[in-house]
Amino acid sequence: MATNFLHSSRFAQWFPGAHALGQYQREWFRDDLRAALSVTAVALPVAIAYAQLTGVTAIAGLYACILPMLVYAVFGTSRQLIVGPDAATCAVIAAVVTPLAGGDPVRHWQLVMTMTLLTGFWCLLASRFSFGVLAEFLSQPILIGLLNGVAITIIVGQAANIFGFTYTERYLLERLYHSVEYVRLIHWPTLGVALVTLGIFLLSHWLRPQWPAAMIAIAGATLLSWGGNAVHYGVDVVGETQGGLPQFQTPVFELGLIRELVMPALNLAMVSFISMMLAARSFAAKNGYDIDADKEFKALGLANIAAAISQGFAISGADSRTAVNDASGGKSQLVSVLSALMILLFVLFFTAPLQYIPAPALGVVLVIASYSLIDFNAIWRLLKRDNGAFTLALITLLAVLFIGIIPGITLAVLLGLLQFIRLVMRPTDQLLGISQKGVLRSIDATDKAKTIPGILIYRFNSPLTYFNAMYFKRQLLHRIAEQPSPVENVVVDAVSCFSHMDMSVMSMLGGLQKQLRAKGVSLVLAGRKRQLLTWCEMAGIKTGRDGGLVIRSDLTMAVRMLPQYKQALQEGMAPQLRKAEDPDQALAHAML
Numbered sequence: 001m002a003t004n005f006l007h008s009s010r011f012a013q014w015f016p017g018a019h020a021l022g023q024y025q026r027e028w029f030r031d032d033l034r035a036a037l038s039v040t041a042v043a044l045p046v047a048i049a050y051a052q053l054t055g056v057t058a059i060a061g062l063y064a065c066i067l068p069m070l071v072y073a074v075f076g077t078s079r080q081l082i083v084g085p086d087a088a089t090c091a092v093i094a095a096v097v098t099p100l101a102g103g104d105p106v107r108h109w110q111l112v113m114t115m116t117l118l119t120g121f122w123c124l125l126a127s128r129f130s131f132g133v134l135a136e137f138l139s140q141p142i143l144i145g146l147l148n149g150v151a152i153t154i155i156v157g158q159a160a161n162i163f164g165f166t167y168t169e170r171y172l173l174e175r176l177y178h179s180v181e182y183v184r185l186i187h188w189p190t191l192g193v194a195l196v197t198l199g200i201f202l203l204s205h206w207l208r209p210q211w212p213a214a215m216i217a218i219a220g221a222t223l224l225s226w227g228g229n230a231v232h233y234g235v236d237v238v239g240e241t242q243g244g245l246p247q248f249q250t251p252v253f254e255l256g257l258i259r260e261l262v263m264p265a266l267n268l269a270m271v272s273f274i275s276m277m278l279a280a281r282s283f284a285a286k287n288g289y290d291i292d293a294d295k296e297f298k299a300l301g302l303a304n305i306a307a308a309i310s311q312g313f314a315i316s317g318a319d320s321r322t323a324v325n326d327a328s329g330g331k332s333q334l335v336s337v338l339s340a341l342m343i344l345l346f347v348l349f350f351t352a353p354l355q356y357i358p359a360p361a362l363g364v365v366l367v368i369a370s371y372s373l374i375d376f377n378a379i380w381r382l383l384k385r386d387n388g389a390f391t392l393a394l395i396t397l398l399a400v401l402f403i404g405i406i407p408g409i410t411l412a413v414l415l416g417l418l419q420f421i422r423l424v425m426r427p428t429d430q431l432l433g434i435s436q437k438g439v440l441r442s443i444d445a446t447d448k449a450k451t452i453p454g455i456l457i458y459r460f461n462s463p464l465t466y467f468n469a470m471y472f473k474r475q476l477l478h479r480i481a482e483q484p485s486p487v488e489n490v491v492v493d494a495v496s497c498f499s500h501m502d503m504s505v506m507s508m509l510g511g512l513q514k515q516l517r518a519k520g521v522s523l524v525l526a527g528r529k530r531q532l533l534t535w536c537e538m539a540g541i542k543t544g545r546d547g548g549l550v551i552r553s554d555l556t557m558a559v560r561m562l563p564q565y566k567q568a569l570q571e572g573m574a575p576q577l578r579k580a581e582d583p584d585q586a587l588a589h590a591m592l
Contacts (some may be wrong), residue, residue, distance in 0.1 A: 016295055017333045018074045028331040035330030036338035039082055039321050041212035043339065044346065046320070046369060048218075048238070048354065049362040050085035052161075053154065054093050054313050055101075056109050058238045058354050061085055062347050063246045064312030068303035069340035073333040075299035077291040080283040080330060081276070082321040082339070083303050087370050088150045089272050089314045091157075095405045096264040099170075100257055109311075111257065117308035118258070118265035123273065123301030132293025141386075142412050142419075143274065144378045145393035149400025149408055151373035154366060161236070161363030164190030172401055189233040194360035197221040201368065214365050221361035222353055236359035243351030246310040267409045268314060273300055276317030283326055320372065392419065427462030429475050432493075440555065454488040454564035456480060457555075460497040466504035472497070473512050480521070487521055491558045494551075495527035498535075506539035513541065513549045524550040526558035 012019040043065055051061030065084045072083045093112055101108035126132075153172055160167050164187025169175045201217035224230065231237055277296060284291045300316070307315050325335050379397070382390040392415055400408030430442045433449035440457070441449045451457075458479060460472050480487050498505075513523045525532055532551050533543060542548035552558035559565050 015074055016077045016292070017072065017299070020079065021073070021333055024332060024334065028334070031329035031331050032334045033338060035325045035328035035335045036342060038212070038324050038328040039330075039335060039339045040342040041215045042321050042324050043082075043084055043318075043343065045212075045214045045218040045362075045365055046318075047085050047343075048357065049365040049369070050087065050090045051313075052238075052359065052362045053087070053090045053158075053366055054085075054112060055098055056105075056112055056313060057241060058357070059241050059243065059347065059351065060109070060112075060312055062343055063310050064307045064315055065343050066312075066340045066347070067246075067306040067310045068312065068315045069336040069343075071303045071306045072299050073336040073340075075295070075302055076333065077295050077299070078280040078284055079289065079332050080287060080322055080326045080335075081280045082318050082325050082336060083276070083300075083315050084318045084321060085313065086272070086275070086316040086318055087154055087366070087373060088147065088275060089268060089316050091150050091154050092264070092268050092271070092405055092409065093314055096261065100260055111261070112313045113308045113311065114258065115261045115265050115268070116304050116312070116314040118261055119269045119272065119314050120301045120304030120306075120308060122266050122269035123297050123304060125301075126269070126273070127294050127298035127301060130294050132295075132297050141382055141389040141393040142396050142415055143278070144375060144382070145396030146271070146400060146409065146412050147275075147373045148375060148379065148393075149397045150405060151370040152401060153405060154370040158363040158366045158370075161359045162191065162194040162367070163187065164234075164236075164360070171404060187234060189230070190235050190358075190360045193221060193224065193230060193235055193358045194364050196224060197358075197361040197364045201364065214368065218357060218361055218365065221358050222356045225358045225361075226353075226356040230356075230358055238354050238357045238359070238362075241351050241354040243347050243349075245348070246312070263410075264406050267406065267413065269300075270413060271409055272304075272314065272316035273297055275319075276300060279317045279319050279322050283322060286326070320369065421467075424462050424465070425468045426471060427460065427468070429458065429460050429479075431479060432457035432459060440559070451483070452559075452562075452565055453485055453567075455491060455559070455562055456483060456487045456489070457491045457493070457559065459493040462497065463499040464497045464505045465500075465502050469502070469505045469508040473508055476512070477515075480516075488564060489522045489524060489562050490516065491524045491526055491555070491562075493527060493555055494525040494532060495555075498525070498528050498532060501531075501535050501538070503539065506535055506541065509536075509549070510539060510541045517547060522550060524552060524558050524562075526552050526555040529553045 044062070047061035047065050048058045049061070051058050051064075054060070068083050072081070076083075093115055097108055097111045097115060100111055156172055156175055157167075159182075163182070163185075165182050165185040167175055169178060197217045197220070200220040201213045204211055204213040204216045225235065225237055273296070277291075277293060280291050280296060304314055307313060379390065379393050382393055396408065396412045396415060399411045403411075431451065432440050433443045433451045435441055435449045439449075442459075443449050443451065456479060458476055460475070462468060464472055476490065476492070480490065516523050529551050536543050536549060536551070543551055550558075552561065
């Protein structure tokens with residue numbers, strides 16, 4: 001009975017990752033083990049560095065890897081994606097929590113876990129209502145601007161750890177404005193450790209590109225800190241770190257502060273999911289399989305909840321670790337399971353050296369990780385290809401830099417929403433004509449299609465709803481007015497625009513039909529005949545040939561039943577159809 005359930009469609013629906021592991025092939029294990037070792041080598045130093053960026057202890061970064069990776073392996077649909085701490089999510093958390101914590105480290109950690117739990121809740125809610133379509137909500141230009149802004153913010157923020165001073169300003173612009181004053185505050189031993197770390201990283205990357213350069217650099221800096229007694233020279237280190245299993249707990253909720261975290265958690269859930277989906281989809285396409293956006297939302301939510309109750313912080317899809325997994329030949333979700341177990345062993349038995357890790361070394365790792373997010377060339381390419389997309393990217397970038405990460409993300413979400421509303425409210429439209437081959441196609445500058453005298457064929461490229469109905473009417477009347485010869489019949493492609501019942505749309509349609517009839521113009525809707533007849537009856541719109549709205553089954557029939565069409569054939573338009581034995585049937589087969 002249990003075996004049947006494990007192979008059932010219901011089990012696959014609830015636990016897609018576990019179901020995929022149930023079909024595991026033994027020959028994959030060697031590749032998965034090698035990939036797990038590579039992922040772990042990259043994840044360890046990065047997780048510790050991201051913990052510092054978030055403002056919590058180093059061990060929290062490792063906790064944020066273990067249980068979330070196991071949870072995602074069970075509930076995720078991507079075979080290559082590795083979840084864990086991410087630069088953007090950590091920067092968002094720090095920006096929200098730090099002002100609320102008031103310098104209290106315990107309070108700070110509790111707020112981090114609370115925000116992580118709320119992020120998971122939003123993800124589960126989105127999955128429940130099938131909001132996986134939000135993966136396409138933030139357009140690529142907006143995401144490019146957002147990630148560039150976050151990366152620059154992190155780099156400027158980590159300058160304090162690398163040069164050994166403390167910012168007194170909270171926002172980026174003020175920090176840059178006073179940057180000259182900070183030059184005299186440079187702590188040279190701290191800068192020296194940072195330069196050594198950078199040197200080890202670059203040397204390792206140059207000599208052995210396939211080795212984990214970040215881990216080697218952190219190990220070298222830790223040995224230098226331990227052997228050279230860096231603390232004696234005023235270099236900040238991680239300090240004593242308590243290992244062992246996390247103490248499973250729920251965060252302490254303070255209602256007043258939760259109000260401050262609800263909307264930032266929603267923003268974080270949105271950005272985390274979209275960033276994760278970009279990575280998951282790219283690697284899924286590369287390896288020839290599909291992923292389910294709604295299930296990914298659920299997996300991300302459960303992984304964040306797992307991070308919160310295991311004393312970690314918010315996670316997302318980790319691009320760099322996913323790339324390492326794929327490059328190492330990882331075949332399945334077992335890579336996440338093995339890597340999580342390896343990190344767990346480190347947490348249980350090898351945390352003592354963590355206390356000697358110097359803060360400037362972690363700052364260097366964070367700067368290197370953030371630098372990989374910067375892509376000004378992508379923004380420059382947008383300028384050459386699409387001015388509108390370039391403007392969106394630039395506005396998002398400047399918003400993150402000038403007003404902060406959270407307001408910048410909120411603005412990015414609003415920009416995405418406004419962009420969508422603009423496309424729906426003011427969509428493109430086009431006129432259709434007939435080519436010499438008898439094909440109905442768009443009338444454009446190529447002049448391959450001609451209008452049929454007396455007939456205007458109109459297509460509105462968006463679903464009609466209450467907020468674009470009047471725009472549709474104005475555009476159609478404008479198209480009629482600009483025709484050089486009188487229009488006797490207007491054929492509207494109903495398939496593209498009449499997608500759902502909307503009383504405002506039907507009211508507009510009734511008024512339009514009467515207005516056109518008064519001018520001697522017949523209005524014909526082509527497509528969705530059954531639905532439109534029902535909707536017209538509900539709205540009290542008269543249909544039929546006796547002065548009513550004419551509705552046809554499809555565009556082909558709507559055009560070929562008009563007398564002007566047959567007259568156009570007789571006058572030499574579309575000679576291929578004129579010579580055919582059955583012009584109507586020929587048009588039906590030639591339609592695009």
